[in-house]
Amino acid sequence: MKKIAIAAAALAVALPAGHAAAADYPTKPVSLTIAYSPGGATDFQARIVTMVAANKGLLGQPIVILNRPGAGGKVGWNHFASKASTDGYQMAAYNVPHFIAQSIKFKTKYNIDNLEPIANWGADPAVLVVNKNSKFNSVKDLAAWAKDNPGKVTVSGAGLFVGHHIAYLQIEKALGVKLRYVPHKGGAPALKSVLGGQVMAGVNNLSDSYRSRSSLKILGIADLQRDKQFLPDVPTFKEQGYDVDDSSVNFRGIMVRKGTPQAVIDKLAAIMPKMFANARVAKQMRNGGSPIRIMDRAAVQKMWKERQKFLTGLLKDL
Amino acid sequence: MEFLDHFGAVFTWSSMLILCAGTIGGLLLGATPGLSPTMAVALLIPFTFHMDPAQGLMLLGAAYTSTVAGGAVSAILLNIPGAPANIATALDGNIMARKGAGARALQICFISSAIGGVLGILVLIFLTPVLASWALKFGPSHLFWVAILGVTIIGTLDSKSVVKGLLAGCIGLWIAMIGSDSIQGVERFIFTEELEGGVHIIAALIGLFAIPQVIEMLEGGRKDPRRTVFEVRRANIWRSALETVSKVRALVIGGVVGTVIGLIPGAGGQIAGLVAYDQSRRFSRNSAKYGTGESEGVVAAESANNAMVGPSLVPLLTLSVPGSPTAAVLLGGLLIHGIFPGPDLFQKHAAVAFSFINSMLIGQILMLIFGLAIAGLAAKVIEVKPPILASAILVLAVFGSYSVQNSMADVAIMLVLGIGMYFLARYGFSPAPLVLGIILGPIAEHNYVQGRIIGEAQDGIAPYFLTGWLNILLIALVVLSLVYSIVSEIRVKRQERAAAAEAAS
Numbered sequence: 145m146k147k148i149a150i151a152a153a154a155l156a157v158a159l160p161a162g163h164a165a166a167a168d169y170p171t172k173p174v175s176l177t178i179a180y181s182p183g184g185a186t187d188f189q190a191r192i193v194t195m196v197a198a199n200k201g202l203l204g205q206p207i208v209i210l211n212r213p214g215a216g217g218k219v220g221w222n223h224f225a226s227k228a229s230t231d232g233y234q235m236a237a238y239n240v241p242h243f244i245a246q247s248i249k250f251k252t253k254y255n256i257d258n259l260e261p262i263a264n265w266g267a268d269p270a271v272l273v274v275n276k277n278s279k280f281n282s283v284k285d286l287a288a289w290a291k292d293n294p295g296k297v298t299v300s301g302a303g304l305f306v307g308h309h310i311a312y313l314q315i316e317k318a319l320g321v322k323l324r325y326v327p328h329k330g331g332a333p334a335l336k337s338v339l340g341g342q343v344m345a346g347v348n349n350l351s352d353s354y355r356s357r358s359s360l361k362i363l364g365i366a367d368l369q370r371d372k373q374f375l376p377d378v379p380t381f382k383e384q385g386y387d388v389d390d391s392s393v394n395f396r397g398i399m400v401r402k403g404t405p406q407a408v409i410d411k412l413a414a415i416m417p418k419m420f421a422n423a424r425v426a427k428q429m430r431n432g433g434s435p436i437r438i439m440d441r442a443a444v445q446k447m448w449k450e451r452q453k454f455l456t457g458l459l460k461d462l
Numbered sequence: 463m464e465f466l467d468h469f470g471a472v473f474t475w476s477s478m479l480i481l482c483a484g485t486i487g488g489l490l491l492g493a494t495p496g497l498s499p500t501m502a503v504a505l506l507i508p509f510t511f512h513m514d515p516a517q518g519l520m521l522l523g524a525a526y527t528s529t530v531a532g533g534a535v536s537a538i539l540l541n542i543p544g545a546p547a548n549i550a551t552a553l554d555g556n557i558m559a560r561k562g563a564g565a566r567a568l569q570i571c572f573i574s575s576a577i578g579g580v581l582g583i584l585v586l587i588f589l590t591p592v593l594a595s596w597a598l599k600f601g602p603s604h605l606f607w608v609a610i611l612g613v614t615i616i617g618t619l620d621s622k623s624v625v626k627g628l629l630a631g632c633i634g635l636w637i638a639m640i641g642s643d644s645i646q647g648v649e650r651f652i653f654t655e656e657l658e659g660g661v662h663i664i665a666a667l668i669g670l671f672a673i674p675q676v677i678e679m680l681e682g683g684r685k686d687p688r689r690t691v692f693e694v695r696r697a698n699i700w701r702s703a704l705e706t707v708s709k710v711r712a713l714v715i716g717g718v719v720g721t722v723i724g725l726i727p728g729a730g731g732q733i734a735g736l737v738a739y740d741q742s743r744r745f746s747r748n749s750a751k752y753g754t755g756e757s758e759g760v761v762a763a764e765s766a767n768n769a770m771v772g773p774s775l776v777p778l779l780t781l782s783v784p785g786s787p788t789a790a791v792l793l794g795g796l797l798i799h800g801i802f803p804g805p806d807l808f809q810k811h812a813a814v815a816f817s818f819i820n821s822m823l824i825g826q827i828l829m830l831i832f833g834l835a836i837a838g839l840a841a842k843v844i845e846v847k848p849p850i851l852a853s854a855i856l857v858l859a860v861f862g863s864y865s866v867q868n869s870m871a872d873v874a875i876m877l878v879l880g881i882g883m884y885f886l887a888r889y890g891f892s893p894a895p896l897v898l899g900i901i902l903g904p905i906a907e908h909n910y911v912q913g914r915i916i917g918e919a920q921d922g923i924a925p926y927f928l929t930g931w932l933n934i935l936l937i938a939l940v941v942l943s944l945v946y947s948i949v950s951e952i953r954v955k956r957q958e959r960a961a962a963a964e965a966a967s
Contacts, residue, residue, distance in 0.1 A: 182504035183791030191508055192798070210868050214659025215642040219867075222658065250647070298919045304647050324919045326912055327645045332790055336727055336783045340598035343916065355782045355802045428511065431800035 169232055169408050170205045176398065177228070177236040179220025179243075181213040185268070185331070185349065185434070186396055190237050192428045193265045193420050202419045207235075216303055217242060218252060225254035230401045232408035235262070240395040240448065245305040245455050249462075256452050257402070260409055261444035263416035264397035266429070267437035269367035269390065270311035271353050271378065273338055273360045274345045283319070283364050283384050286345060290321035297323045298343040300334040305459075308334070308347040311366040311392035313458060315347070318386040349394065350374065351433045366392050373435070391454050395437070397444060413441040465587050468816035471516055472824055480517050481821055484524030485828040489836070491525070492532020495668050496862020498545040499529040500788045507795045515799035516814045520821035522795045526788060527825040530768055531575040531833060538567045538760070539843050540855055542672045546663055546732035546901055547767040549894055550739035552671065554752065554759030561755050562695045564841035569702035570757050571764045572833030574713065577706070578765030579826040581717045582724065582772030586779075587819060593773070594780040597725045602913035603927045605728050607936035609906035612733050614943040615740040616895045616902075624951055627895045630886070634899020637661050637879070644904060645911050656871035663732075665863040665872040666879055666900050670893035672859040673880020679852035699834055705757060712762040715742045720769030727777050727785030728909075732901050736894075738766030744946060772822065779803050779815065 176194060178187045187209065194207035212220035221236065221243055228234040238261070247255040272283065280286040290297045301308030304327050316323050328334035331349050338346035339359055353362055354374045364381045365371060367390045371378070381388035398416055400409065419425070420438045429436050439447065471477060484506075491502040506525050510518030533544025538555035551571060558567040585593070600608075616631035617624040640651040641660020652658055706713070719738040742762035743752040752759050775792070777785040782803045784790035796803055801811050808815050844851070863876040883893055917926030927933060 181787070182501060183507075183787070183794050187504075188507075188794040188797075195508070195511060212868055214662075214867065216647060218642065219659035219869075222655075223869075296919050298916050304645070324915060326915050328912070329644050329908065330790075332784050332793075333728060336598065336777070337601070339781055339783060340601060342601035352782075355804060358805055359781060428798060432794075432797040433802065 167407075169411060170203060172233065173206045173208050174203065174232070175208045175210050175234050177210050177212055177220055177224050177234065179212060179217035179224075179236070179239075182211050185351075186237055186239060187211060188432065189266055189396060189429065189434050192432065192434075193425050195428075196422045196424060197419060199422075202415055202422075216246070216306075218246060218250065221246075222253045225252075225258055225401065228401050230403040230405075232400060232404050232412065235398050235400050235412075238395075238397055238399045239306075240397075241310050241392060241451050241455055242306045242394070244448065244451050245310065245459060248452075248455055248459055249305055256448045259399045260402055260404060261441055261448060262398040262400060262409065262412045263420065263441060264395050264437060264439035264444045264447075265416075265420040266396045266434055268307075268349045268351055268394040268396075268435055269365050269371065270307050270347050270392045270394070271350050271365050271375075272311075272315060272345060272363045272381075273335075273348055273353050274363060275338055275341055276359050276361060277341075278344065278361060280345070280363065281361065283381065283386060286363065287319040287321055290319065290323055294322040295324050297321075297345060298326050299323050300326045300328055300337040300343040300346040301348070302331040302334050303327045303329065307392045307394035308349075310455070310458065311347045311388070313462075314366065314388045314392060315381070315386070318381065318388050351435060355433060364388075366390070371435070374433070391451065391458075395439075395444075395447065397439070409441075465816045465820060468813060469820055471813065471817040472520070472820045477517060477520055477817075477821075480513075480521050481524045481824060481828055482832075484521040485528045485825055485832055488525040488528030489532040489535070489829065489832060492529035492544050493535040493840075494862065495536055495542045495544055495672065495858050496664055496865050497529070498664060498866075499526055499533075499547075500791055501866070502526075502529040503788055503795065504791045507791070507798065510795060511798065515801060516817040518799055519795065519801075519814060519818040522792060523818050523822040524825035524828065526792065527579055527768070527771055527822050528829045528832075530771055531572060531579070531764070531829050534571045534575065534764055535568065535840055536858075538571060539564055539841065540672070540851075541675055542855065542859070543667055546667060546897065547735050547770075548763075549667070549897055550735035550763035551760055551767075553739065553763070553894060554754075554756050555763075557753070557755035558757065558760070559841070559844060563697065563755070564844060565695065565838045566697035566702050566705075567757065567760055568837035568841055569697055569699055569834055570706050571760050572830050572837065573703055573706040574709075574716065574761040574765040575768040575833070576826045576830040577713060578717050578720055579768035579771055579829070580823065581765075582721055582769040583819065583823045583826065584772070585721050585769075586772035586775055590776050590780055593725055593776050597727055597777045597785065598781065598783070599932065600726050600728070602909040602916060603930075604932050604936060605726070606906055606909040606913055606927065607933060607940060608726065609902045609909065611936060611940050611943060612737065612898065612902045613906070614940055614947065615737065616898050618947050618950075619736070619740065619892075619895045619898065623890070624947070626889075626891050630891045630893075630895040631899040634896040634901075635903040636899075637666065637896075638900045638903030639907075644908050656874055659867070659869075659871070661875055661879070661900065662863075662866055662872055663897075663900055664866045665876040667897055668859045668863050669876035669878070669880035670883045670897060672855055673877065674884040674887050674893075676852045676856050676859070677881075677884045679848040679855075682848055696838065706761055709758050709761045711745060712742045712758045713765050715745065716762040716765030717769045720766035721773050723766075724770030724773035725776055725785070727783065728905070733898070734770045735763040735767040736898060739763045744950075768826070779807055780805055 180186050197203040197207040224236040274280050335348050337343045362378045366388050417438050491497045533548040534551045537543040537548040537552035541556040543549045543552050555567045617627040716738040720734045723734040739762050743749045774786045777783045778789040784793050863872045917923035
């Protein structure tokens with residue numbers, strides 16, 4: 145009897161709190177699922193951009209990082225899209241174009257329609273790199289050699305259907321030649337293969353390539369404009385006359401499940417860009433060589449839709 | 463000798479305090495099953511946000527060195543390797559503990575860890591520029607042969623017979639195939655959603671080693687609940703030190719194997735201990751005693767897996783290429799403080815870089831001091847009554863396998879594999895070759911597939927895998943290892959037959 149009374153009392157307390165959830169949200173720590181291992185670039189950046197969440201004027205509650213890696217992100221995102229709560233206390237980080245490409249190519253439980261973007265914190269464009277001792281000095285050299293030797297240019301990248309792979313597909317198409325993609329387990333081993341001379345070229349993150357620039361030649365950026373902060377001298381593919389746009393740029397940001405109350409989404413969408421713009425976050429991100437690109441909810445929604453359309457076309461005959 | 467100039471920064475009150483905290487914390491984290499060095503370092507990085515760069519890196523350096531050694535504690539006392547690196551330590555270490563020499567085994571383990579660790583860091587300090595480019599030369603074909611070299615020791619590792627060892631290895635290879643393959647993303651043997659991410663090595667490790675023991679203890683415990691299974695004899699530190707130092711051959715093999723394997727990016731320090739253990743047994747005069755509580759086995763395994771720590775950072779510090787998962791996490795720790803590793807690291811950030819390396823050197827010494835201090839006390843763990851100990855191990859096993867990926871699926875996988883292993887163990891199978899199969903399968907497969915793609919673009923697959931001096935050297939080692947196994951197997955059989963004939967006459 146006593147137990148039931150306590151339970152009833154607890155329920156009575158909990159119910160009104162549930163109704164008023166949006167107004168005083170959040171009243172407890174919020175979790176952020178990362179679909180990759182601890183220490184990877186996404187995990188590393190997520191820990192930085194969420195470190196001031198508990199500050200006054202921001203969320204007022206800490207954000208706890210939960211890593212749920214496996215099968216190239218599929219395990220974490222599948223779990224999130226099917227099991228996460230829709231009360232705003234469980235968020236996840238997205239990687240575009242990775243999760244969109246996967247949702248097109250594989251039978252996944254997630255797609256852009258059952259997830260709600262909140263805000264974007266970073267964008268890391270892909271670059272085409274070759275070893276310092278390579279005979280290629282420009283994209284043109286590489287294209288010319290590949291024309292005479294179809295399928296002989298090996299190009300490393302972080303795996304299938306990640307930004308690197310999308311950039312590779314675009315480059316291959318724009319150059320009008322046959323190359324050979326060598327998928328690796330992550331960006332670091334892919335870059336190692338370029339440095340060690342196991343492959344002739346590589347598509348990799350701008351930030352990682354920038355750090356290894358003394359042993360590399362960076363031939364082009366797969367983005368719409370040059371990177372003024374880190375690599376002002378490296379031209380884009382467009383400048384060199386090849387039709388490669390920013391579709392492969394690796395965007396990172398925060399999302400929640402569809403069905404989360406609109407009031408909670410609006411609140412998060414208002415707070416998160418402010419949190420990413422915090423001075424301490426900006427400084428740590430700069431130190432880490434991680435490019436920041438803050439986008440609000442509307443901009444991310446538009447970007448997701450564009451990518452979905454583009455990737456559906458690109459991956460159709462693959 | 464430039465590193466000597468930077469020792470000053472390590473010997474300040476605040477730095478020493480951080481180093482001690484990092485070391486003690488690392489030992490505890492390392493001793494907890496499931497918390498591998500990689501995870502321990504990843505968890506500590508946010509704490510360094512607020513420290514100055516040199517001290518933040520000291521904390522990470524000290525934690526890295528001590529978690530590697532800490533993993534040996536649970537391997538020796540409970541037969542649960544804290545991380546894959548400690549599997550070989552458990553083979554003889556746990557038997558020593560069961561015979562009452564737990565304290566001595568721990569002391570020997572910490573002393574040989576420190577010797578191997580210091581050796582590895584010295585290699586890092588003096589040979590980094592020479593070795594960095596060498597380490598990069600290892601491509602898919604070489605890593606494939608390294609993995610095959612590992613496969614050749616599966617049969618002889620801790621099994622009653624070669625056939626059972628190989629069978630267990632095959633089961634391991636099969637378990638490793640479950641999930642999406644790492645290159646094409648093809649799904650294999652996924653019958654339920656829980657298996658989508660494959661079998662995580664830590665979950666498998668905990669299940670295969672811990673659960674059969676838990677079941678056995680509970681069986682025994684019901685029969686006689688008051689029984690204490692193991693006694694713990696006191697051990698003299700100096701005697702243990704003398705014993706460790708007298709195993710020169712095992713120390714040298716452990717140090718060299720650990721250093722070389724640590725340098726190879728992607729080979730994974732996970733197998734350093736096992737390879738060193740196996741080589742040390744082959745060259746030892748009392749190789750028959752391995753697997754029966756021979757301290758030499760502990761010396762070889764532990765000196766190897768700590769010797770690996772320093773060299774595994776060589777490609778990271780000079781070329782900004784992390785050679786191991788832990789190095790990748792450390793890269794994050796360096797970046798957060800604005801330190802970009804690369805050829806100019808030691809010119810541009812000499813103070814920070816050297817205090818990081820020095821802290822690992824001092825960390826080895828602190829690890830030795832604290833390790834020896836707790837050895838006697840920690841060994842008492844196994845005096846606990848079996849039913850209580852079994853429950854505690856079960857709690858740790860569930861907690862450990864859950865914490866790796868925050869996934870209940872891993873807990874279920876851990877329990878299923880563990881229960882399966884309990885029955886296999888009754889038929890003379892051993893978990894070590896099975897785990898080795900799980901570790902080596904993906905390395906061999908991944909590098910074979912990559913090598914094929916690259917080989918096809920070049921002169922063909924066969925020349926890619928079979929030519930070049932490094933390939934030929936590795937193939938020669940594989941052949942040697944196989945021939946040795948066969949010859950020693952024949953010799954053992956002949957001796958058995960002679961003994962049987964003598965007994966009959």
